[in-house]
Amino acid sequence: MLKVEEMAFSYRRNEYLLNKINFEITPGGVYGLLGKNGSGKSTLLYLMTGLMFPHIGTITIDGIPAGKRLPQTMQNIYLLPEEYDLPAVSIERYVKNNAPFYPMFNREQFDNFLQIFELPQVKDLSQYSMGQKKKFLVSFALATNTPLLFMDEPTNGLDIPSKSQFRKAIALGMSDERSIIISTHQVRDLESMIDRVLVLHDNSIMLNESVMRIADKMEFVRTTSKEDLQGCIYSTFTPQGFVGVRPNVDGVDSLVDLEVLFNSIITNPDVVKSLFV
Amino acid sequence: MENQIFSLGRFTAYLKKYLSENRSIRLQFIILTGVFSALLAISGGSMNFFNLTAAMFIFAIVLASSFSAYFSTRANKIKFMLTPVSQLEKFLAMVLHLYVVVPVMFVVVLFIAQYVAILITALFTLSMPRFTMPFAGIEINKDLLLPYFISYFSASAFYLMGATLFTRHSFLKTTGLSIALGFITSMVVAISGTMQIINVAAMENLAQLNDFGLSHYLTVANVVSVIMILLFLFIGYMRVSEMETNETRK
Numbered sequence: 001m002l003k004v005e006e007m008a009f010s011y012r013r014n015e016y017l018l019n020k021i022n023f024e025i026t027p028g029g030v031y032g033l034l035g036k037n038g039s040g041k042s043t044l045l046y047l048m049t050g051l052m053f054p055h056i057g058t059i060t061i062d063g064i065p066a067g068k069r070l071p072q073t074m075q076n077i078y079l080l081p082e083e084y085d086l087p088a089v090s091i092e093r094y095v096k097n098n099a100p101f102y103p104m105f106n107r108e109q110f111d112n113f114l115q116i117f118e119l120p121q122v123k124d125l126s127q128y129s130m131g132q133k134k135k136f137l138v139s140f141a142l143a144t145n146t147p148l149l150f151m152d153e154p155t156n157g158l159d160i161p162s163k164s165q166f167r168k169a170i171a172l173g174m175s176d177e178r179s180i181i182i183s184t185h186q187v188r189d190l191e192s193m194i195d196r197v198l199v200l201h202d203n204s205i206m207l208n209e210s211v212m213r214i215a216d217k218m219e220f221v222r223t224t225s226k227e228d229l230q231g232c233i234y235s236t237f238t239p240q241g242f243v244g245v246r247p248n249v250d251g252v253d254s255l256v257d258l259e260v261l262f263n264s265i266i267t268n269p270d271v272v273k274s275l276f277v
Numbered sequence: 278m279e280n281q282i283f284s285l286g287r288f289t290a291y292l293k294k295y296l297s298e299n300r301s302i303r304l305q306f307i308i309l310t311g312v313f314s315a316l317l318a319i320s321g322g323s324m325n326f327f328n329l330t331a332a333m334f335i336f337a338i339v340l341a342s343s344f345s346a347y348f349s350t351r352a353n354k355i356k357f358m359l360t361p362v363s364q365l366e367k368f369l370a371m372v373l374h375l376y377v378v379v380p381v382m383f384v385v386v387l388f389i390a391q392y393v394a395i396l397i398t399a400l401f402t403l404s405m406p407r408f409t410m411p412f413a414g415i416e417i418n419k420d421l422l423l424p425y426f427i428s429y430f431s432a433s434a435f436y437l438m439g440a441t442l443f444t445r446h447s448f449l450k451t452t453g454l455s456i457a458l459g460f461i462t463s464m465v466v467a468i469s470g471t472m473q474i475i476n477v478a479a480m481e482n483l484a485q486l487n488d489f490g491l492s493h494y495l496t497v498a499n500v501v502s503v504i505m506i507l508l509f510l511f512i513g514y515m516r517v518s519e520m521e522t523n524e525t526r527k
Binding site: 011043046049050051052053069070071072074075077078079081083084085087089093096097098100101102 | 278279281284287290291293294297298350351352353354355356358359360361362363364518521522523
């Protein structure tokens with residue numbers, strides 16, 4: 001569906017923010033795009049949606065370069081950006097103006113998502129608070145049913161109840177034909193939903209693995225005793241006790257802790273990489 | 278498969294969205310009607326077309342500059358760029374707005390304003406309103422219509438191009454650019470004119486300049502203006518289609 005091949009991109013001459021990026025997004029699954037601040041997560045999203053052009057390599061959606069921004073390509077993707085605004089029009093008018101461009105838009109689903117987010121009916125969308133605007137846009141984005149849905153920090157600005165509403169909406173909006181790519185640094189908010197993890201580190205994709213394979217290769221430890229952390233490639237102390245991760249040599253079944261995984265990649269990239277060769 | 282450059286159905290849907298999101302034009306319509314009504318009432322119902330259209334001229338270039346709002350913030354840019362219509366259709370909607378919607382709106386405004394002015398005059402003079410034929414009091418010099426429309430279209434195209442080049446303070450920056458270009462052009466024209474006078478004088482046939490000069494220069498100026506309009510629109514279109522969310526150096 002979406003293919004990134006040997007892609008490189010820089011804001012400054014010869015100083016690559018992203019270099020030799022290769023990966024593929026296939027239908028069905030929630031992809032978590034993780035990375036430190038300034039690692040290029042948003043830039044990668046913009047490149048994948050054709051909002052910027054790679055300097056080397058290609059990014060194609062169904063075989064067509066994303067940068068061409070053909071209507072046929074654009075009606076199959078939807079990007080929910082981190083910064084957003086809504087026009088001063090009614091919900092009805094917004095749907096009338098924007099839904100015709102998305103052939104698979106489903107009004108019934110849209111109303112259902114508005115209900116999940118408990119959004120009040122307003123005459124003018126500009127009356128919504130920032131959080132409500134985001135929830136409205138998430139509802140619209142999910143109802144477009146585009147095969148590719150990109151979200152840049154979707155839980156930023158959402159209160160605690162809204163985050164669980166968000167997870168519910170994503171679960172309902174997911175299908176086998178659709179992939180949702182979520183760029184975030186708030187891993188705790190989305191941990192339970194992510195099927196595949198893409199980690200951006202040191203200008204390239206350091207890890208591109210399914211959560212199942214990660215659980216297969218790595219053992220995540222939660223303990224109150226420091227002695228239990230033997231063999232860990234990364235560990236830290238939290239108010240609840242110690243957490244750590246080590247190679248899963250004994251085939252132990254453990255829940256993937258994305259924060260610990262991410263920190264282990266930052267601190268020991270080569271060790272983590274070698275586990276997935 | 279639907280044409281990816283232009284499809285009437287897609288363009289119509291986009292135009293509807295575009296006009297709906299630029300609803301402030303209705304408010305501008307009411308303001309313009311009010312201003313023209315007052316002007317017509319004060320001037321006794323008779324006014325020069327070109328004085329009246331000066332307002333349309335200013336309105337059009339300000340409106341053309343306001344298109345920069347689509348590119349002024351990242352959120353607006355993303356919204357604009359990701360709407361699933363072709364870049365040509367997006368640009369065409371802007372051009373159509375300037376070249377068709379604004380002039381049509383202007384004619385309608387004048388039509389309404391004329392009758393409102395008659396009613397205002399009747400109200401202030403406490404007499405019966407005397408309705409006339411539409412546009413009866415508007416004086417038009419037909420010889421100046423072509424240059425007027427050419428300058429209207431070229432100025433709108435220039436400010437539209439400016440809106441795509443300068444995403445902030447577009448009106449001021451485009452005005453600055455036009456002054457700079459005007460200065461350069463006048464220098465070139467002055468130098469080439471002087472050269473021609475020298476050549477003609479050298480041929481000792483100064484009368485040739487007067488006979489040949491004015492109509493020849495007007496035709497050339499009109500042709501050059503049309504080429505410039507197309508060039509400005511082309512630059513604007515290219516800029517829209519090559520635009521990136523975060524502009525980068527390649």
